[in-house]
Amino acid sequence: MRGGREADASGGVRASGIRSSARCWLVGLAVGLALADSSIVTLALPDILRELDVDITTVSWVLTSFNLALALAALPAALIARRRPSAAFTTGTIAFALASLACGLAPSFGVLVGARVVQAVGAALLVTAALELLSETTGSDARAARVWVAAGILGAAIGPAAGGILTELAGWESIFLMQVPLSLLPLAALGGMPVRPRVTATGWPQLNANAALLLLSGGLVAALFLLVLLLVEGWGMSPAAAGLVVTVMPLAAIAAGRVVASQRDSLRVRATSGIVLVAGGLAGLALLPRAGWWWTLAPQLLVGAGIGLALAALTERAVVGRGDQVVHGGWTLTARHVGVVLGLLLLTPVLTAALDRNEDEAVRAGAAEVLDSRIPALDKLRLAQDVLDEVRSAEQRGELPDVETVFEDRPGSDEYGALLAALRSQLQRAVTNAFSSSFLLAAALSLGALVPATLIRGRPI
Template structure:
């Protein structure tokens, strides 16, 4: 490959990679700036919007912009935007730099297709451009993760500057030959094929954006480890695209779309924090998208069409898909994580309540867990197993800490489920592009049976993956059944000794109070402790009195049913409690 063609291929891959290269840096950016999940998603969305809008604008003004200056001007602007992002001191500054990057990327991507075709021919130029685009988007997260782990998220942007400037110098010193026009009518509908990119990339961004946040923020893997897992996606893209290249085009679109959707459903139904499950689902996503992309590329960029116009349309469609996906899944994820965080606190409370350990140690552990959450950076999921000091605690207590940590991860993993399923629904719309590619594209041989069989295996792998996950407990992963206090057993804490008796009495009182207020025992305890988000009980004197007396009655009923104390003792205590004024009763139980 000639040097200018190699430089053009590289910058096309870089510009498309920029749509996803910061994905693994989003957690670091999220922690660095005062923002939300929706806010940090605009680091991706802002770039994609800028590319899409600029690409459409360039189609309209193309007649006044020569291809060479258009491409080199785009490279210069892209380098300037990258520098801006690398030195940004606020989220607003970073987003502004991303917009500048996006405008430059739209210009260089629109012009690069025609320049590549001039250097290596229309057919090969189109394939190089499309291949670089797919590879760049898929490899971007892994490359960004490696740079973030080794250096800092800012290096992702700074490192792009010399690459863009080097390509600019190469293009400035080279001269592209004249592009030979080709005759013939396209055998496909470019509009439908281009529209297919919108839904394809809307689904694909779910695997990229959601997968990264899940691996780094919830499962707490390092950016480098997450990058290695994310490499399963481009591996699937390359492998499946080549193996099925000569199957019938419409069959490839439908089969690839189904494989992508199955991969996203597989990510939604992960049965554990397992890298193997995640990698398998990501590979399926990459394989499905790779199969579809190899069909849409020649259909959306026919050799007889003006290359800058058709290339600009494809660039706009791909990035519009990224925007659509992020606009749908980012708010959905934010809402799911809010409710998921609440459920995680409830689950952790329930695990601690059920733990078999002395009451003093249980209270100490509960306070440690609370403080760990309070001290965690905003938006971060604390590693309880590492943060809670278990040096002077029993093995049973250490096991409880690990169990709470595991349950929190499971609940928050489940919170990603609606967003992954929404991405799958968006991706499913890509099957409509099959109507645009029913005829064999120019330059591609007629279909053969072997690639079609490989495609069938790929499609069947999706249901097999989902079935295996369901069999592995995916449907119940992260689910916690809150305890109904009204139906709770009278003997919630078996054992002998004073400590066991004290805990049984305390549980009886807890169940009685929670039942009186119509709350689960976990939510009542959190409301009693004033935990943010659980303070929905109005503690007026009437509510306090009926709650305390219900707690006392239930505790005494359970003691009597278990036979912990003689019947006459319980009768005397019950009479004393019922005749005791509220203020005195509160002092007796330690609430005053």
């Protein structure tokens, strides 16, 4: 803990301008918005894929580009922010807002990805500078770190839900256009704030905490990205409905954070407990008995509670009392977003291969359903061929097949309705099984964070 800042607080220094609590909210809003962008477009990916005419592998770069650029920019941004925090926050905020506008108006996929990279650089500047601004506002490095951590966790966890609802209501472009005015609002926090740069000895990063953050963040890719894809693409939910379903995780994270605030458990206990909860929740998602959003609620509760415990504890250990706090905040951002990129690179090919395998099984099972159905015999062969054509067409589009389109021009009798329900059930079962391997791998990746986390020492700060 740096004594200078705490001494200032005990001496009665008060932030001028707007009230400190309002300033904390504004700076926290900036951090939450910036880090929400690591996951906010997840539910918009299918629409982006169709509208910008790219395949499923290419469209993933909307996520990967942001997280990779943020991981690379975080430490250089922190080195800038430690010397000129107000300027870094202002520059980062304006860059983030302009890049968000460019994303919302992007005429092509290349422009969208390029703007996402600029977004990430702006996010790196404003998020690292925010840590110093919060220290100035609260008069305490420890309290500043807790606000900073909480804002980042909530932003990343709420991102998919917010993105899904906006995509459903106003299209994927609205995700970015909405961010423009909201991201500029926190600039009001700088009014009347005399921020004095503090350049102190930085020291080495806390390797155990950052390694655990990296592995845990890699596993959380399954909860923050793959789960929403399962709900929308696999089970046919609307983006808005899926967004509401995944609000369970941020709510659980908030609840866990409030419980922890009243306890005095060691950082290691909180971190390891949270990691076990996350891994258990991901394993639960891998073992879903059948398709149905209600089956995901209990695993989501575990993952959310684990996020509230582990991410907060690991980040506190990596940042608080570590010399130059801003630079160590940059290290945690790097670790978390390298983990996200690692998770995307590991889990995406596993999911793609599993979808191919299970799709073949679903086609065979679907053919059997058609042949065993009570529809007219002559239509069985035509319908089976139409279903096969839709499967092949969807594979070329990089999407999951939509069997309902095959039935649009066919009679609405009970026989056809029963067959459609059976085919939909077969497809949902195949997709659910395909996601299982990715969730299990994510659980193992998260559980790997226990190794460095058990080496952490330290009481709550």
